[in-house]
Amino acid sequence: xxxxxxLFGSLRDYLPREQRGRxxxxxxxxSTIHDVLHSLGIEKPVLFAVNEAHDNDSTYQLQAGDxxxxxxxxxxx
Amino acid sequence: MFVIExxxxxxxxxxxxxxxxxxxxxxxxxSIEVETPDEAFYRDYIGGSLMGLYYLWKFAPQGIDALSPxxxxxxxxxxxxxxxxxxxxxxxxxxxSPSSGGAADSQAGGFWPxxxxxxGYDAVVIRGAASEPVYLSIMNGEAKLHDAAHLWxxxxxxxxxxxxxxxxxKKIEIAQIGISGEKLANFASVMNMSNRAWGRTGVGAVMGSxxxxxxxxxxxxxxxPADKKAVMALSRRGPKEMEPTGMDSFGKYGTIGIVTSQxxxxxxxxxxxxxxxxxxxxxxxxxGGERLYDELLxxxxxxxxxxxxxxxxxxxxxxxxxxxxxxxxxxxxDPDYGGPEYESIATFGSYCGVNDLHAGSYANxxxxxxxVDTISCGATIAWAMECFENGLITLEDTDGIELKFGNxxxxxxxxxxxxxxxxxxxxxxxxxxxxxxxxxxxxxxLITIKGQELPAHMPQVKRSLALIYAxxxxxxxxxxxxxxxxxxxxxxxxxxxxxxPLGLHxxxxxxxxxxxxxxxxxxxxxxxxxxDTLGLCQFVYGPSWQxxxxxxxxxxxxxxxGWDVTLEAIQDMxxxxxxxxxxxxxxxxxxxxxxxxxxxxxxxxxxxxxSDGVRxxxxxxxxxxxxxxxxxxxxVASGIxxxxxxxxxxxxxVADELSL
Ligand code: SF4
Numbered sequence: 001x002x003x004x005x006x007l008f009g010s011l012r013d014y015l016p017r018e019q020r021g022r023x024x025x026x027x028x029x030x031s032t033i034h035d036v037l038h039s040l041g042i043e044k045p046v047l048f049a050v051n052e053a054h055d056n057d058s059t060y061q062l063q064a065g066d067x068x069x070x071x072x073x074x075x076x077x
Numbered sequence: 078m079f080v081i082e083x084x085x086x087x088x089x090x091x092x093x094x095x096x097x098x099x100x101x102x103x104x105x106x107x108s109i110e111v112e113t114p115d116e117a118f119y120r121d122y123i124g125g126s127l128m129g130l131y132y133l134w135k136f137a138p139q140g141i142d143a144l145s146p147x148x149x150x151x152x153x154x155x156x157x158x159x160x161x162x163x164x165x166x167x168x169x170x171x172x173x174s175p176s177s178g179g180a181a182d183s184q185a186g187g188f189w190p191x192x193x194x195x196x197g198y199d200a201v202v203i204r205g206a207a208s209e210p211v212y213l214s215i216m217n218g219e220a221k222l223h224d225a226a227h228l229w230x231x232x233x234x235x236x237x238x239x240x241x242x243x244x245x246x247k248k249i250e251i252a253q254i255g256i257s258g259e260k261l262a263n264f265a266s267v268m269n270m271s272n273r274a275w276g277r278t279g280v281g282a283v284m285g286s287x288x289x290x291x292x293x294x295x296x297x298x299x300x301x302p303a304d305k306k307a308v309m310a311l312s313r314r315g316p317k318e319m320e321p322t323g324m325d326s327f328g329k330y331g332t333i334g335i336v337t338s339q340x341x342x343x344x345x346x347x348x349x350x351x352x353x354x355x356x357x358x359x360x361x362x363x364x365g366g367e368r369l370y371d372e373l374l375x376x377x378x379x380x381x382x383x384x385x386x387x388x389x390x391x392x393x394x395x396x397x398x399x400x401x402x403x404x405x406x407x408x409x410x411d412p413d414y415g416g417p418e419y420e421s422i423a424t425f426g427s428y429c430g431v432n433d434l435h436a437g438s439y440a441n442x443x444x445x446x447x448x449v450d451t452i453s454c455g456a457t458i459a460w461a462m463e464c465f466e467n468g469l470i471t472l473e474d475t476d477g478i479e480l481k482f483g484n485x486x487x488x489x490x491x492x493x494x495x496x497x498x499x500x501x502x503x504x505x506x507x508x509x510x511x512x513x514x515x516x517x518x519x520x521x522x523l524i525t526i527k528g529q530e531l532p533a534h535m536p537q538v539k540r541s542l543a544l545i546y547a548x549x550x551x552x553x554x555x556x557x558x559x560x561x562x563x564x565x566x567x568x569x570x571x572x573x574x575x576x577x578p579l580g581l582h583x584x585x586x587x588x589x590x591x592x593x594x595x596x597x598x599x600x601x602x603x604x605x606x607x608x609d610t611l612g613l614c615q616f617v618y619g620p621s622w623q624x625x626x627x628x629x630x631x632x633x634x635x636x637x638x639g640w641d642v643t644l645e646a647i648q649d650m651x652x653x654x655x656x657x658x659x660x661x662x663x664x665x666x667x668x669x670x671x672x673x674x675x676x677x678x679x680x681x682x683x684x685x686x687x688s689d690g691v692r693x694x695x696x697x698x699x700x701x702x703x704x705x706x707x708x709x710x711x712x713v714a715s716g717i718x719x720x721x722x723x724x725x726x727x728x729x730x731v732a733d734e735l736s737l
Pocket of ligand 1: 163164165166186187388389390393394395396397398614615616617
């Protein structure tokens, strides 16, 4: 199945520059958020949301067509 | 006029790091004198904010009007200023604040701070007021007052260009007030480079009340540290720390880079703090740092923005400042006015419900050109928008401007009126708290503490900020302590490792405000307070995510001065500055009753996103306040430092003067 990925801040560097943090990837059915982050190479703690809803944990199984947005943890600035 | 005879800073006969010279200018009498304090004074008052508070306490009589000639405005550096290492070119402006009636305190970077050191001084103390506009030049030790009639009423960049031409020197550095400072707007800033601001607490209004348009500095002396090798070793470590600390990303996207993650965390103040998220992630993305980087930074079209679109402060490798090439409604933006920081785009973006990056960038340019604090100014317009939405003010009041959330054109139109003090803008120019008083309504929508508008980090989702915003002596400030996400179980390991030597071993959820969190708030407040005393940028030096930690602050002070400075000594310097500021406020009549949160924040829950339904509880806040006073050694009932606490940081004389 396909899921949409939207990465922000320095996480964009996990994708080629021209993609500006956005891509659609093919993943196995029942893949979790953790699986997808791992496949992208993102191992550090991050903040994420699925379809702009925020109550999922990383074991949540993504559905076809979902959009996973991933943010860095930021403190101040 | 005074010329320093020994034209070398920090040689064998003098202090290391410091110049040993404090410039005193009395604008009423036009006298200029140089004080050469002994080493004991520097050990006691270090520099920056602490040194400024010393002169404020000593020279400004109790109970003065902040805009009277009796106010004392100090620009103070510290020992590391001007050394070839990142994050040291920072200067504190201190005076009595026109908005809070307590201490005003604001920091700016750029090149001006280092250049003042090169010109021969550790601080400039300004008293009195000129009868006509003047500017002060400090050129290689020689200080002089000049007529400034030809500069009065001009935009900051025009003043920069005129002065550079007059002095026939492009390398002079200029700190100046803009038109808003001349007009005594309570949130007027002092600018340097026309894009770096001593923004908060109204220091520009105080400089304006003195009719001092600018301070021009230039010098060719260099600072001699006690241990040059140690300074260079610290400097060389900088590039190696960029990637592991994440400061490479911070430099790439700038402070504005956090807009999107703030939205993701439910902490992006929207519609005057009614919500922690914009209408959609797409809206936040439209005003985000990623977009600014991709589209608006100079050189973005050719993907050369890292070289052409980022600026820096003297000797800093982080290069976090934005240089924007853009236009708004057919008006071309001048890259010399810089680009928006996070705070500026949040206040002139989400705070006003606006998702227009070009409008936000233009607002930022206008604020820099007129010299006002983007935070207080943008937040004041957001407050007026909420009053308008609720019918408290009408089209008649606003001269026909449809001041609704989300209306970028109305936001810019009202900003222009505010900067020129025209019509309704004249009411807004002294900030939202005074505007509400003047109108006799709208108090329920205020987002202010001690008369100062809140920055764009939300205490609802970073709960220790509720405490820090309330107790901070100069009003709500986001650069006075570390933010909660640095101290959660999920926080990055390097953050936790830096916090551990401060005795902070028990990370907590970002939304709790318990005893551990109070301890985190106070101890990191000392660290930030120390940075403001040592004249250090808090993105480069700090207790968790910054390029260097508190230990490196100690190492830098050792290398600069040759003194034996430990991490504990750094924390004590921060404690001393905080206590002195709090004591000054007590002298001027501020107490625990002033340590409040905006009513709205305690009464209303946020709406939408990850922070939907979140509110700060009265009891939680009050109990944290009491714990904080106990931990800080302040009287719980009054919030005033006790004699024992003042004595513990060498301020017995302050306790004596307060009759404690
Ligand atoms: S981190 Fe940014 S603001 Fe701080 S000194 Fe460096 S360039 Fe200036």
